[in-house]
Amino acid sequence: METNSTAKHNGTAQNSTAHKTSEHYAIISADCHAGLPTEHYRPYLDSKYHPALDDFLAERKAMLAARAEAGMSHDEYEEEWTSQEGYSGGWDAATRDKELDNDGVVGEIMFPDSDSISGTTCPPFGAGIGATGELDGDLAFAGATAHNRWLAELCADSPLRRAGVALVPMVFDVERAVKMVEESHEMGLRGGIAIPTMWVNYEPYHHPKYDIVWERCAALDMPVHVHSGPAPRHEYLDNMGIYVSEVILWAYRPLRFMLWGGVFERHPDLKFVVTESGAYWVPDMLWQMHNQYESMGGSAKISKQLGAAVPRNPVEYFDRNCFLGASTTKRNELARRYAIGIDNIMWGNDFPHPEGTWPHTAEYLRKSFGDIPIDETAQMLGGVAAEVYNFDLEALAPTVERIGPTPTDLGQDELQNQAKWETAKRLGRYWETGVDPAEAFGVF
């Protein structure tokens, strides 16, 4: 554990199979989206829910109209984006393969809601990324089931490259959720499961009621995901600035509950992934948890049982059990990678969303990874994801040869890049290495 943790924050890329198998990078996007236009989910939806689907489509239509009315849509932008040739890759297998090949992406983890602009491709009853404890439980399960069935077909079309994430609205019914986890696994959805990002009025995720779900996911090696999107919008009063500024805080909020709540102590093999929520916030969160756990400091007054549920420093669980589907990693995140943990960061192109790098991934990779050492690049672009989601890199090697970019394509000068990051690597997690942040003008 300790060595593992140490290894990580020293940035040792422990699994670099990714590039050892090839001169080319095996890029796996840990954040892709696939979903049908909502009405097309009908054949995958149990017929008793068809009338409810009609109602949902009508409400949805009215809601989107109202949003446009309120100036909360961006019609020209939407028009332009959705008229792209590759747009239908959100649900069409052939187009999807073509677009991902062009982007140099050999493998992908698939979340719902292929269209994040108009919201016209959400699974029935809002069971997709936007799912929260506010939904109707039975409908949420029905909509999730429809999406999972369709997604399993899409994955079957190219099982080596596609890892689908099943939707499991567990807050409403844990027994039903366990069954769904098992069915999803049988259907070949090896991407794992996505649970509601916000439990709202249901039990928070460190509650023992969820242990049977964690147990099944750990046993079947199904990673559990929360994905950014949901937020308490009613508080924003239609102010979108507050929404974009606060939304990811709601996505990674469950981490604190699960890390302190002992979930990873009770389930040592559980993999938990926070997707499309960046990674820049990780060092500060870990620094804070480390201090609060190690030093009784300001916490002593609160309680002797501060760490009652966690016999280990929460940072150790983070290193072992938690991963970041960081999507389009920013420069200030890559600069903090030794503190975050290189073996916890997974890049993603967010295909086919406009906030992603598709269809300009090659250009993006040159700009953001040009000065990063090869082993580390290989880990973040695909190595970590290959481990988390069990991709068969041997079998994918030919595709990697064909579409994967090389270090040269990324403009990487290995010797220069190794030298450039020496200091940052030595500093690692300053609160553990004992280096005064001031020495690096604040590396965190």
Added chain:
Amino acid sequence: METNSTAKHNGTAQNSTAHKTSEHYAIISADCHAGLPTEHYRPYLDSKYHPALDDFLAERKAMLAARAEAGMSHDEYEEEWTSQEGYSGGWDAATRDKELDNDGVVGEIMFPDSDSISGTTCPPFGAGIGATGELDGDLAFAGATAHNRWLAELCADSPLRRAGVALVPMVFDVERAVKMVEESHEMGLRGGIAIPTMWVNYEPYHHPKYDIVWERCAALDMPVHVHSGPAPRHEYLDNMGIYVSEVILWAYRPLRFMLWGGVFERHPDLKFVVTESGAYWVPDMLWQMHNQYESMGGSAKISKQLGAAVPRNPVEYFDRNCFLGASTTKRNELARRYAIGIDNIMWGNDFPHPEGTWPHTAEYLRKSFGDIPIDETAQMLGGVAAEVYNFDLEALAPTVERIGPTPTDLGQDELQNQAKWETAKRLGRYWETGVDPAEAFGVF
């Protein structure tokens, strides 16, 4: 504005009167606590609420017993802490002066709840730091009124050194709040007002209903505060690790609402202070807001009216209107001071709370400010607070001479310290200076 902002993130200490008036630092603690043991508020409470006070004291007693039962207290620790000689300085004027003199603190901003361990000194009906939209509105105003009356007396005993913060539970009644702001100002509570940190089910703080409160506070130069403490505890299921790890997120949450919601555009003279919530999170928040505002990037899809309420970059409002009662500034916060804004950071000893630096402030200052340039030290230790709260540094000069530490006492070597931070200062806010974070291994 722009120049001001630029000046700030370049770390230019604009007001260094603090040390110019003296070789000694004029230290003003932006986070101190003063409050009576709850039952002693009775004479300050309108008599019609006396029966309610009896009920509150009984409930409180039962609640604390239950908390102890659940292992959520720390008796030996509490025993030891509360038996200190200076402990009664939480409400006793003479002891308070003695303790602050020994700590080298010449001025203080006073919040309620002098005892943060046992909770036995909270204002009646929970109207203190813990106040949220969950309280009974009428009782909250009654309890706040009692505390404000007592606090005004304590301030009158030493008006030059004490700036009391009035409690104003505005979410329940804005008209009553405006009246309370005016009365508090008349009573000499120049510290400004503290509003509930969490509005819970009331309107969020960018709602126009609060404009009449902001208008009065701006007109009377009464800074508005939120102080850390409240959090959605019911979600933690008695897990204190989650609480200590998440609590400050709830304290600075209103900032995002007010910055994006146009509060500071509508009230250019309003001063808003987030107290005892650190400062390390500021650069990431500003970087994110800056990008979201300047580049339409991933936000374009959401709305044309993203910044509808804010004709300026939210960062400009932060620089001009927002301040951090950062309390016991950590090394990784001081290392980020050029990105945070040296003219927005106010240090505090959190007297008489155990998580503060009292009674070891001298030692703390040597350790954390030893390598900081003099002008910047003067700003963060007192210069900024002197401006925000209008302290009369001329009149305080003799006291400063008597109790204030000198740069030598802090072990500061000015030439060496200036040189040490040259790079960090040049980098400032990397997203504005255009320096690649990688160049400094991530200075943010």
